[in-house]
Amino acid sequence: MTTDHGGTTAEPRQGSNRLKGLMILGVVVVSALVFLAWSQSWGTVGVTGDGASGRTLDVPGATAAPALAALGLAGLASAAALAIAGPVIRIVLGVLQVLLGASIALSGAGPLIDPVTAGAPVVTAATGVAGKESIRAIAESEAVTAWPVVAIVLGALLAALGVAVAVTTTRWPTSGRRYQSARFASEDGRVRGADDLLDLVDDETDPDETTPGVAESPDDAAVRRKAASVDNWDSLSRGTDPTA
Structure with missing residues (x-):
């Protein structure tokens, strides 16, 4: 008895499996690092004014860029979907990852451009002062950590992976069949x-x-x-x- 397994050689199949594994692993790693960036301190804000002179407040990533948690989770979900998706769906997921990467980069750029606004919720919670102009009157940025830059880099990497997924999808192995003729x-x-x-x-x-x-x-x-x-x-x- 002989079984017909198709004409695909072992070496190209191993190469395509390796490519698929590296792409999915890359998306998982980048998405996990997005969660790490979200959990770190993104800077400090100094508050001056009534009863709070010289007070320094820490601004966590969860406050400065709260959307990063959802974006990182979406990246992990797309990696799981890539493992079982067909060629057309992989292209759609690649485009989705490009959009996720752009959103992550924008989330990281915001606190760099305007750190006081990014830390406004922390200032309001500590002083009770609300309103953009009121907060600017009593608060100023003292330091910005490297994590916003890390988030921008991670967003760029995820977008690049999305492009790579869409471009190389035809080289990925097809889903295996449980039974072969x-x-x-x-x-x-x-x-x-x-x-x-x-x-x-x-x-x-x-x-x-x-x-x-x-x-x-x-x-x-x-x-x-x-x-x-x-x-x-x-x-x-x-x-x-x-x-x-």
């Missing part, structure tokens, strides 16, 4: 498919369909016995005793 070869080189074997089983079990006076060749008899064995195993798998 089997082809049986007799000793004389003739190849029979599953339908041929079923026909042989039907001919063996139905005496009315046999042709009188026609002698069966040894090869056909061997193939018939193989087919009957396959049919018996199928019956056992369905809970039926073929000898009953």
Whole structure:
């Protein structure tokens, strides 16, 4: 018995599997680092004014760029979808990752451009002062950490990975099939498919369909016995005793 597995060689298949694995791993790593950036301190804001002179407030990433958590989660979800998606869906997911990367980069750029506005919720929670102009009157940025820049870089990397996914999707391996068609070869080189074997089983079990006076060749008899064995195993798998 020989099984037809297609003409794909082992080396190209391993290369495509490696490419797929690296792409998905890259998306997972970048998305996880986005969560790390979101959890860190992005800077400090100094507050002056009534009762709070010289007070320094820490501005966490969760406050300066709250959308990063959702964007990182979306990146992880897209990585999981890439593992099972077909070629067309992979292109759509690649475009989605480009948009996610751009959003992450914009989230990181905001606190760099206007750190006081990014830390406004912290100032309001500490002083009770609300309103953009009121906060600017009592607060000023004292320091900005490197994490906003890290978020911008991570956004660019995720966007680049999205482009790579969309461009290389045709080189990814197709989803594996649970069952592959089997082809049986007799000793004389003739190849029979599953339908041929079923026909042989039907001919063996139905005496009315046999042709009188026609002698069966040894090869056909061997193939018939193989087919009957396959049919018996199928019956056992369905809970039926073929000898009953």
